[in-house]
Each structure stands twice: as structure tokens, then as C-alpha cells.
Amino acid sequence: MTETNLTATLLVSCPDQRGLVATVAEFVFRNGGNIIHADQHTDTGEQVFVQRVEWEMADFGIPRESLPAAFQPIADSYGMNWSLHFSDEIPRIAVLVSREGHCLYDLLARRRMGELSADIPIVISNHQNLEKAATDFGAEFFHLPVDAATKPHQEARILEKLREWRIDLVVLARYMQILSPEFVQGYPHSIINIHHSFLPAFAGARPYRQAYQRGVKLIGATAHYATAELDGGPIIAQDTVRVSHRDTEATMVHKGRDLEMVTLARAVELHLEHRTIVYGNKTAVFD
Amino acid sequence: MTETNLTATLLVSCPDQRGLVATVAEFVFRNGGNIIHADQHTDTGEQVFVQRVEWEMADFGIPRESLPAAFQPIADSYGMNWSLHFSDEIPRIAVLVSREGHCLYDLLARRRMGELSADIPIVISNHQNLEKAATDFGAEFFHLPVDAATKPHQEARILEKLREWRIDLVVLARYMQILSPEFVQGYPHSIINIHHSFLPAFAGARPYRQAYQRGVKLIGATAHYATAELDGGPIIAQDTVRVSHRDTEATMVHKGRDLEMVTLARAVELHLEHRTIVYGNKTAVFD
Amino acid sequence: MTETNLTATLLVSCPDQRGLVATVAEFVFRNGGNIIHADQHTDTGEQVFVQRVEWEMADFGIPRESLPAAFQPIADSYGMNWSLHFSDEIPRIAVLVSREGHCLYDLLARRRMGELSADIPIVISNHQNLEKAATDFGAEFFHLPVDAATKPHQEARILEKLREWRIDLVVLARYMQILSPEFVQGYPHSIINIHHSFLPAFAGARPYRQAYQRGVKLIGATAHYATAELDGGPIIAQDTVRVSHRDTEATMVHKGRDLEMVTLARAVELHLEHRTIVYGNKTAVFD
């Protein structure tokens, strides 16, 4: 990433008002920024405006370090929630996983092939079996087994690791433990979970068993930001695949794996590219 | 349909036992039947065997009218639920509909183009607006408005029409009234409903509103046999389509229409071709 | 459509330059327009910028009839191709069809249910069998049979009908005759064809036979603007559906019908809502 290629990405959400598109575009244009992606949306039901603008920093009239201060007056006048990201920032991911390794392997391989613009310095698991997966790909592995008695203590240790390793994004890659509301609220819009059903169908435990018993003709996977409400957070990505009466719970589990890994990876990529904006309990995805 | 092309279709379900495939195939073969479709499945979870066999009646050694009696001993020895259908039987459909006409138009047009091997002699609605749709396509239209007070009475009149017109299959093509358990139980596996969500998500009223509020990235449609449990019957067909944060409830309704009409038509066709077998609360679909 | 709800939609394409988003947004904002949809894209490969902006005309400072002249200077300074549409304009569609009626029925039913913001005053066919379909839905039907000898003459008659009925959009709803380049060029980006394959696979005749013979596991449908090159015009919408070794050419034809009618209707809707912009041989679709 040379200075020449550096881009800035501005994410905005605020109450809908006239002139928002013009004002932001004009701010970038007046300062000499070349917009390479701009997208916006008004949710008329919620009366919320959300916008993503990405522009080249080469030739931009405001230096990077002054940009927040320069934009603040606009943000204030419209009551904006906003964040600013530069393309040379490499977020740090912690992957939490239990026994099932498909999502973990997939994320680690993407990272090594350069498809994810992030580092994955640590992997945390309540089981031991995926240690070699992590270390082969250069991640530290921490085994933090959990039972009813040790749960609060182990959660505290996870938090400690996240701080110590300066983690920006937590990915629950089939981590089968429920995190406390306090934990989740400490990482707002920064924990992505993959649930193995097309939510809101089959929330909670054993979704494939539920799907088998209900006799559905589609199974699904849902990647969402974790919130205090289990399986209830803002959805980032969902997908489904056909099943039939021939499928057992076991073959649904098997078919579901591909959905889970692809849907989770897609959501992580969208987050890393700053293409998601959460408002209310929804996610705008500018893909 | 000439005698030469006539086929028989046998549907079987029974507890799983050895020799089922061989016995049925041998019955057809020994009597000179040429099998043109055979499919079977054992649901190992439920320990149920289901089978569909279709063969040409030309040159078959047992005349049509003697066939049930000839097969009965086999059925008895394995404890089979079974039914036998001939390809020259044309089932009679009643379509029940409320204000939304897309599924009705679609079914009527398919019928006229010869894509459905069934007649649609009557359309019943609690609204008046689709009368011309029905009569243009040669169906009688009955307007049976429903309110809390008249509901039992009107349901009785619907039943009367179904009997009078010798109806084999009732299609609820976005009929927005809940039928009583007694009504539904009178037509076991003979009422097909289209629900405008990927069940079991968003059962009940206003599924698109629920979907919009939950912020899902997929909407769906489910065609199922109606049972006494609302939106809980055996699923025949499901499909989903992508939505995004740009979609309002209104655009979800609009996109959902195409799903609903295609999914319902698919389920009706599968039923008419005797490709569905209900066991427990599930449907085997031999497509 | 009351004056209060009236919206204007501006479609723009031009060589990519800085300031385009800001300039157009500022034009709308300065004149008091409330933007209800704005989307834009730069095709970096082609160096083309395309934009769609829709705003409410209520309270807009420039009267409808003066709007083109007011925008012209901006268009000139950036070298824009542009068009302007008002939401109370109801385009007039001619449907051309051969023997297969599924797309025709579908479009006519959508029109009657108010799902298409267009009129369908005429249907033209080289066969007679769909006359009642057209007239039941209030369209004039013209039977213009075609053979090698009469083709140029009949094409001239079709053109005559299009002019006489002031047709804005021609929909080839499985019209199995090839129109001459001269005909097609007379309606640039105003003829939509449905081809029954996922183009560019299986262009030309009998795509389902080709698909069956090749043993594909997916069949598709493609809606595109007709150009002088057969099946080569800008694609608006495509979809696919699974098939298997069990499918014959006949069942592929049957399954394909649903794809064709839904894909064609989607493309027609996108065109009518001014959500498509053609540049080069491609289509930007702002859905």
C-alpha cells in the first residue's frame, strides 16, 4: 500500500435530512478528493440516512491527521454518527472456535493467501483439537476450557487476551459457548458470529436437528453482529441451500458447513472493507 | 392420453423392512410392466420406507380395475399405506383466494396452457375483485365474504361447494382466512397453502413486515399441506430470494410475489403428478 | 399519482471525471429537491460514470417543463448522455409473442394487478392461439404470420403498428422470429428480449436441447436489450435453476418457463422504473 493508493472511507448514519448527499460529496470534491465509491441509503421506515464514501487521499487537500477535525463541523450540524478509516490500517482479528474447524481453516487460509486485509494473531478455543491448525498458520493458540463453574473466569481471560493482543474484531467461528451480555457489549459491532440456520428460524441449540425434524426444504446460515440477545443481532449476510427428504441431520450438518464458512467469510470481508453500517438492529451492506 | 400411453403410479409408505424394493419391482416386472420411474427412500431417523413407482399399462398383465386387489396382499404383508393413480385421471381443483391475484392468475394461465394436468372449475373468495380473473379463464366464481360472525356459516358453504363440484384438491392461493381444524382435517393432504415466508421463520400474520423489521437478507416462500396447526404442516417446496437494506416492506411484498407464485405452482404440480408422499409431518418429494 | 408524489428521475452516463456526484447532488439540493434515491457507479475498466438520481418534485424550485433547459449546461460541461423521466408518465408496451403464452399471461396479469407502471395496448403474434389471452386483458391483438417470403412485409406492418399505437417499449416475450437489424436499431435500448439460456451459453436455436445434450446441471434465462447482434445485446437480468440427469429436454422446457417469465418481468420492471443505464454493451442496474 503506497501513499499513492491510500484511500479514506467515511461511514455516516444520521436522521434523514435534505442535502446530506450534496454536502458530503461537496466536502470531498472541494478538497480535491477523487471519489472511487459512494453509496447511500435512506431507510424511510426508520427515517435514517446511511452513507459510505471512499476517496483517494493522493492530492487530497486535507492531511490525514487533520481530516477528523475538518469533518467534525459537518457531522455536528447533521447529528451524524460517523467513523473514518484508512486503507493502510490492518485490523487484528481473534478467532474463537470450539471443535469444528471448517470456518477457522477457511479464515486462516484466506488470510495467508492475502484475501483478507487483516491479521489473525490469535485463536482461542475451549477445546484443544485445533491447536495445530492455528499454529501452522502462524497464530498463537490459547486453550481456555469452559464449564459452568469456570465460565466467568475464562471469559475474563478471553477479554484479557483480546486487550493484550489489541484485537479489533472477534470472530465466533462456530464457538459453541454463549458469551455474557457484558462481554458482548464491550465490543459493539465488533463481534461477528455465524449461526447455522437462516435466522430467525432455528435460533438456539442444534439448528440442523430442528431443521431435520421440521422437514424444511432449505437450510441456511446467518452471519450477524453479536448482541446481548442470543442470535438476535444485526444480520450481515445469509444464504440457503437446498435439502430434501434424503438428507439426514448428519448430511445437513455436512452441507451446512460450506454455507457457514462462505457466509462467515463474506461477512468478515464486508466488515473489514467498512461496507457495513449498523443502525437500529439492522445492517446496511454496501457491496 | 391414449390407452397406449396410460401409466399407473403407486405410492407406498410403511415401516422399513428388507425386500421392499425387490418385492414391488418384481410385482411390476412379473406382470409385464415397463417401469418408467422408480424412486424410494428410507428415512432412517423415522424408520419409514417410502416409494414411488410408475409404469406403462400397455401390455401390463393385470387390468386396471383388478390392480388394487392384486396388489393388496403385498400391501398387507408389509403393512403399507398405499395409493394408486392412473395418468388419465384429471383431478379437480378449487382455488381459494383473497384480494391478491398473482397466484390465482398464474394457476389459471398454467391450466389454460396445458401445463397443469387438472381442472380448475371453481374459485372461491372472500372478496369480489378477482371475479373477472376467474370467469375469463372459465371458472365459476363464488363470493363468500367472511367476518367473525359469519365465519362458521361461510366455511360450511365452502365445504358445500367443494362437495358439489367434486373437488380433489384445495389450493389456498393467498387466502387470508384461517380455516378451522375441522375443515382442514376433512381434506387430509389435499389442501396446499402458500405461506409468504421461509417457514418456520415468520409464521402467522404479516411475514414481510416481520422480515423487514428483523433486517433479514433473504425472504422466502413455503408451500405446504395445511394441517390443524397453522403454518405447521408438511412442507412441499420452499425458495428464497435476496433482499437488502434498500428493500422496504412494500418492495419485499413485491419481490415475494414471484417466489410465492412459482413455489405454489411447483408444489401443486408435484402433488398432481403424485410425486409427494406425506409421512409423519414431513413430505418426501420424488422430483 | 398526485402532484405531491411526483418524482423526477435523472439518468446520466459520461466519461469519468471528478466532481460528478457533488455537482448533480448540489443541483438537486440547491433547487430544493428531496432526493429519495441516488446511486452511481464508475466502471473503472471502461472509464465511464453512470448515475441515477430520483427526487420529489413537490417544492422543487424549477418547474417540470423548464427542468431540461436548467440541467443542460451541467450536461454540456461534463459531456453527459442523459435522460429525464417523470413518475406520472405511463409508457406504452407492445408485446410480441409466438405460440408460448407464459410470459405474455404473466405480463398482462401484472399489468392488470397494477404491478407494472405501463400500459399494454397491443399484442402482436405470428400465431393465432393467444388472441383470447390478449383480448381478455383488454389488449388489441394483431395476427401477423411470417414466412420467408412475407417477412420483410410483416416487419413493416409491425413497425406501422408500433408507430400507430405510440409504443415506447417492445417486449419480445418468446417471439421466435429474428427481427432485422434495421428494425432493432430503430428502437435503441427499447426492445427487451428473453432468451431461454444463461447467455452467452446456448445462444441461437433450441437452447434447452443444447443444454440437455451438454448435460449441464443448471439451466438459465437471460433478459437483454435487443441489438443487431442476435442474443448479443446488453444483459439486464439473468437467473438459473438446478436440473439433473433426470431432466429431459421437455422437463427443462417446463422448468425454464418459470425462469423466463420471472426474469423477463424483472427486466421490464427495471426498465420501466428507469433503473437501467446502457453503456457500451453493458447495463448498469440500480436496483
Add this chain to the structure above:
Amino acid sequence: MTETNLTATLLVSCPDQRGLVATVAEFVFRNGGNIIHADQHTDTGEQVFVQRVEWEMADFGIPRESLPAAFQPIADSYGMNWSLHFSDEIPRIAVLVSREGHCLYDLLARRRMGELSADIPIVISNHQNLEKAATDFGAEFFHLPVDAATKPHQEARILEKLREWRIDLVVLARYMQILSPEFVQGYPHSIINIHHSFLPAFAGARPYRQAYQRGVKLIGATAHYATAELDGGPIIAQDTVRVSHRDTEATMVHKGRDLEMVTLARAVELHLEHRTIVYGNKTAVFD
């Protein structure tokens, strides 16, 4: 895999004749086999019958080693092509790959997690960059660079490795070199290739560039058995994913990766479970 769980799978293809289903089912039943999967199909266009039957060997009356001889008379009388497989046989896979590692990583991870019932003892590449991927997962890595001059020689060395390591299945996991017809014919129905388009569209080089230039709204991937005709062999699995005008060739490449790896893995699994039967240039897939 204990003796108790051992199953036999019989694959049959032959000219269509009466009595095939009954004869094979009766053979298994008479000898005490419990059928756990039976599926068959007649391709009426090609007049070919194909069948897959899987049964438990526990309590089966014919010992494993005598089974081929016991079945041979049936095969002879119907002119069958047939093969017999036991569930404790673990095929050996060689993966051939160039620079792109996503399919390789995916296959290796599936193997390690026990999702593929096969070994992957060797990986062969014309580049060096994926050596660590292979060795981390316990596979030998052979670097056999290819240019116009060395191609025949290197192909001979690949063949040597395949023989030396007793390879049953060759997987071309984005191997960007064209193998000679002689090579391919030496492994009939035993080389699976993933092509990064929905064949027959965009055969040959740079399919994503072709797709970008054509402006398609779907991209695809196709897994097929390699034959002497490039990208022309029997198709096992295909899938597509939506793209839009926003996609560049680069983002199509990126989105396509997920399709490629999932489609290839699916095809490899189907092959390993003996669920594919090739006849003519088509594949019956009993899933």
C-alpha cells in the same frame, strides 16, 4: 469402519431393458443384503439405464471376494458396464495446482477434518508457492515447472508420480496447464477439473475477463471429468452467484473463488462416494 458397518456399492450402466430394477434388487435381497440406498434412472433420450445400489455387507450371503464373480452372470445377460466398491477402500488423491491455493487449502482442510473419505498423499505444482500448504497438511510436494519446451517431459514425470504413489483420482484444483489427450485418456473418469465459469459459457482462458466484458449478471463454476476435449468433459456439479455492474474482473475473481472451492469439493465428494456414473458425455449424479 468395522466389518459391521461395511457396505458395498454397485454402479451399473447399460442399454435400457425391462426387469433391470427387479433383477438387481432381487439379487441383493435374495442374498440377505439390507439396501440402504438405491437409485436408478433411465435416460429416455439416450436409451441408457444407470443404477446405484448400496447395501450392508453384514449378514450378506456372498463373501466380499466372491461378489464380483457372483454378479457377473447378471451383468453379462444385460450387457452392463459395472463397478463394485467397498466402503473401507480409501482412494488416494493427487492434487495438481498452480499459483492459486484456495481449492487446495480447502481440500486439504476437509481431508484433515475427516470430511473426505480419501487420502491426499501428494500435491504437484508448476509453481513453488504452495509447498508449505501441502507439507503443513502432511502431503508430499513436487515442484514440476512447465514451459513449452519441458511440457512433455514434465507430464511424463507427473505420470510417474501418479503411478509411484498409486493415485486413484487426480484433482485439477486450478491447475492452469493443459494436459495432453494421452495423459487424460490414461485416467478415464478419474480426473476432476474445476473450470471457473458456468460451462459451456466462457470455456478456455480468462473466463472472468470474458464475463466482465460480456456484462453477465451471474458468474459460475463447473466441476467436470477431464476428457481430451478442453473444458468439454461430463459435468458433475455447477453453481452460479450474482454479480452486478459494480463488479470488476478482480472482484469477479474474488467472488468466484468461493464458488470454485465449494463446487470442486462437492464433485470430489460425489465421486468418492461413488455417486456419479458417466454415460456418453453426461454424468448421472445420485445425491
